[in-house]
Amino acid sequence: MVYLTRKIEFSASHLYHNPAFTAEENRRIFGKCNNPHGHGHNYTLEVTVAGEPDPTTGMVLDLKELKEILEREVTQRMDHRFLNYEVPELTGQIPTCENIVRVIWNLLEPHIHQGKLHRVRLYETPDLFAECYRNGAKPA
């Protein structure tokens, strides 16, 4: 098995607020992330596809194709957007790194036809990230 990873970056704003909590609870649980005006990050996304290289092309999958999928499903949807208000897949969820990475997995997986989506890792900052993989698949 060969693991191929493609990296992209996008910038977006968000805030953490649960309308079921009081104002005080929101501040206590979410801290600075509860600022009603929002704040932003430069996100880095790493997408890993696992598979055997095709004997004819030598490729697990065509990187151009993966690049187009990432551009269409992630960049166009999230880059320079306010995640709470402009990304319908995140409606009703707190746009934490954990939730965004799960949304991205669900957006990408149906489009990966060569190889299998193996791991999606999203960095919110260089020191904070979340990653997603199929239960039982060891991350590589």
Next chain:
Amino acid sequence: MLPEWSEAGVSDALKIELGRRYRFAAAHRLHSERLSAEENARVYGKCNNPHGHGHNYVVEISVSGNIDPATGMIANLADLDAFVEREVIESFDHKSLNEEIPAFREKVPTTENVCKEIFQRLKHFPNARLERVRIEETSNNAFEYVGEEI
């Protein structure tokens, strides 16, 4: 608050981890009581310098668990940060690993052993499951420990 696709079937098939990087600076000396002076010098090279030397360590922690739909979080970062600070950073940062961490009175403080010691200290984090500890001793050396395989 529950999104449509977070129904059991879908979310159970996926595992989500949260990763966080921390830093500490510490001194160590690689020296084994089980080896002769000459063997220590040969095995550990410059790292056997009796006065010790130091590194800026980067510790990457991964935890897993269910995302709480009310907060969107596996674990509140403030809780995780406070736990790591108390259990690891306070006792490791700006310290001599050999002299000031009891585990390294007997074990050589290689970064392999530092990974295992930090894993032991963090595995009781109450809010999520510790998956792995990865340490970059320098930007060219990294070590990873995932606990004992069951």
